[in-house]
Amino acid sequence: MGCEKAAKFVLVANPNNPTGTFIPIADIERLVAESDRLVVLDEAYVDFAPDNGLRLLSRYPTLLILRTFSKSYAAAGIRVGFGLGHPELIGRLRNIQNVFNMNVIGHAVGISVLAHRAIYEDNHRHITQERERVASALSQLGLSATPSDANFLLVRVPAGHDGRWWQLALERQKILVAFFPDEGLEDCIRVSIGTKTQMDAILAAISDISGRSKMGISPAAQ
Numbered sequence: 001m002g003c004e005k006a007a008k009f010v011l012v013a014n015p016n017n018p019t020g021t022f023i024p025i026a027d028i029e030r031l032v033a034e035s036d037r038l039v040v041l042d043e044a045y046v047d048f049a050p051d052n053g054l055r056l057l058s059r060y061p062t063l064l065i066l067r068t069f070s071k072s073y074a075a076a077g078i079r080v081g082f083g084l085g086h087p088e089l090i091g092r093l094r095n096i097q098n099v100f101n102m103n104v105i106g107h108a109v110g111i112s113v114l115a116h117r118a119i120y121e122d123n124h125r126h127i128t129q130e131r132e133r134v135a136s137a138l139s140q141l142g143l144s145a146t147p148s149d150a151n152f153l154l155v156r157v158p159a160g161h162d163g164r165w166w167q168l169a170l171e172r173q174k175i176l177v178a179f180f181p182d183e184g185l186e187d188c189i190r191v192s193i194g195t196k197t198q199m200d201a202i203l204a205a206i207s208d209i210s211g212r213s214k215m216g217i218s219p220a221a222q
């Protein structure tokens with residue numbers, strides 16, 4: 001935690017993107033308790049995780065939790081997120097915030113989404129179950145997924161081709177996955193979890209591409 005000394009604040013995404021990994025809340029609490037900086041906990045994917053940091057808020061005025069409607073509520077189009085914090089911290093943020101807040105339509109839709117949170121629970125449950133099914137199906141196809149607590153899997157592709165190659169091969173079958181050219185992620189793709197039909201389609205495509213690749217056939221061949 002050496003660089004923390006010079007930092008104005010500490011930002012932790014939990015679950016993290018693109019790994020999908022989740023840091024236990026006890027470890028987050030230790031970080032908040034030991035740091036004299038503001039800790040911003042980005043919980044964009046927390047609805048797919050086993051826990052969250054809400055219970056820390058009343059005890060730590062240096063913790064700000066950020067959430068969004070863009071992921072688990074499938075409402076990225078309203079471009080609205082929200083923050084949760086100790087009244088002391090929120091009071092200070094209120095003092096510096098622009099008098100022109102978010103637009104009224106986004107505000108109304110966001111409030112409505114929160115009021116109907118329960119109707120999203122089936123979808124969250126589906127995604128977490130489907131995530132586990134897809135992870136084990138991928139491992140049978142020779143691809144390994146990092147254990148994930150988000151709505152996506154970071155998947156290591158088999159030796160021979162990198163993540164970019166797999167991204168393009170899947171794109172030819174009209175399946176979009178993310179690729180990150182960053183160091184250490186070259187051999188990975190990020191697969192978002194969708195409906196069962198969509199996930200069956202990507203599993204079939206991966207199986208097909210693997211078969212062709214082993215036979216030395218280019219994935220471009222239709």
Ligand SMILES: *Cc1c(COP(=O)(O)O)cnc(C)c1O
Nearest residue numbers: 013017042044068070076080081
């Ligand atoms: C998507 C995402 C957000 C929120 O994005 P908005 O659509 O701008 O609300 C925040 N953090 C992470 C890590 C994300 O992946």
